Amino acid sequence: xxxxxxxxxxxxxxxxxxxxxxxxxxxxxxxxxxxxxxxxxxxxxxxxxxxxxxxxxxxxxxxxxxxxxxxxxxxxxxxxxxxxxxxxxxxxxxxxxxxxxxxxxxxxxxxxxxxxxxxxxxxxxxxxxxxxxxxxxxxxxxxxxxxxxxxxxxxxxxxxxxxxxxxxxxxxxxxxxxxxxxxxxxxxxxxxxxxxxxxxxxxxxxxxxxxxxxxxxxxxxxxxxxxxxxxxxxxxxxxxxxxxxxxxxxxxxxxx
Numbered sequence: 001x002x003x004x005x006x007x008x009x010x011x012x013x014x015x016x017x018x019x020x021x022x023x024x025x026x027x028x029x030x031x032x033x034x035x036x037x038x039x040x041x042x043x044x045x046x047x048x049x050x051x052x053x054x055x056x057x058x059x060x061x062x063x064x065x066x067x068x069x070x071x072x073x074x075x076x077x078x079x080x081x082x083x084x085x086x087x088x089x090x091x092x093x094x095x096x097x098x099x100x101x102x103x104x105x106x107x108x109x110x111x112x113x114x115x116x117x118x119x120x121x122x123x124x125x126x127x128x129x130x131x132x133x134x135x136x137x138x139x140x141x142x143x144x145x146x147x148x149x150x151x152x153x154x155x156x157x158x159x160x161x162x163x164x165x166x167x168x169x170x171x172x173x174x175x176x177x178x179x180x181x182x183x184x185x186x187x188x189x190x191x192x193x194x195x196x197x198x199x200x201x202x203x204x205x206x207x208x209x210x211x212x213x214x215x216x217x218x219x220x221x222x223x224x225x226x227x228x229x230x231x232x233x234x235x236x237x238x239x240x241x242x243x244x245x246x247x248x249x250x251x252x253x254x255x256x
Contacts, residue, residue: 002076003051006084010049010075014085014095020146027100029148032088037096038063039158041070047096052075053082064094087150101150103164105120105137105173107180108112109202110250113168115218116143116209117239123147124155125240126207131159133247134254139177141168174218175202182223185214186246188236190225193246197224198253205246210239 002012015031016022028048031037034056037047050071056064057076068074106112112135117123123145130138145152147160147167166173177183184197185206197203206222208214219225228237228245237245246253 003081004078006081008081010051011077011081011085014051017097018085018150019196020085023100023146023148028097029153030097032086032092032095032150033151033154034063034067034092034094034159036153036158037094038067040096040161041067041092041157043161045098045101045161047071047098049097049118050157051077051082051095053077053079053091055079055092060172062075067094067239102166105139105164105166107158107177107202109137110135111137111139111181111202111204112243113139113141113174113177113179113204113206113218114140114144115182115206115214116212117207118143118145118159118210120145120149120151121155121175121198122210122238122240124152124157124159125157125166126243127152127159129240129244129247131162133249133251135163135247137164139166139168139173141174142170171218171221178221183221184224184229185219185222186242187214187219187225188227190227193226193249194228195249195253197226198250205250207239207243207246 017028023029052074054076082093112130127138140147147165153160168174181202181204183204183206186208206214206218228242
């Protein structure tokens with residue numbers, strides 16, 4: 001089916017999905033990236049609806065051919081329609097609606113707890129880095145950026161489809177984590193990290209807000225404060241960079 005008008009109800013809904021409130025109510029979100037859509041479908045996640053531009057269809061693309069083969073009932077759109085709903089400066093020519101599928105974390109494994117990570121790019125990078133280093137369980141609290149924000153997805157790539165991600169409110173999940181395993185928080189006042197602590201079978205590592213770090217209410221409940229060793233030339237690191245360093249330490253501790 002071809003859609004040529006921005007007044008079409010399906011196109012209007014795509015536009016509305018740029019709003020977090022609409023995503024929360026509908027339980028759906030957009031992905032405007034061919035490779036992410038391809039990887040998601042390869043992992044068994046089927047979109048609710050698929051929209052492909054005329055221009056993209058005219059190009060030879062093996063991944064697009066495989067996407068269409070798995071989802072033949074897609075909508076064809078023109079450039080004007082694509083620009084109308086797209087959050088991208090240069091629309092990609094493809095858009096898929098997926099259902100949110102937040103998975104419960106496994107309290108028998110390592111858990112990463114994200115406290116008030118405000119920047120969607122940082123959040124997405126942390127999610128992608130977690131997958132890279134074999135971490136499966138992520139908790140985001142109510143003060144974090146939206147997992148399904150377009151910028152988060154752009155940074156996370158297909159990580160949102162590969163992780164167990166739960167959203168916490170008022171430390172409810174945190175309380176369950178605390179009962180199940182030791183909790184370590186990153187803090188500039190913490191002890192230099194002893195890699196031995198990451199050899200534990202399970203633990204929770206808390207990463208905090210870009211500007212303010214981990215909230216005091218969480219620090220008070222933690223078992224230990226830790227920090228990454230670094231030169232005195234700089235006070236702190238970007239939270240996504242810190243996550244990468246820490247996740248590699250966790251990976252090495254588990255695989256040595």
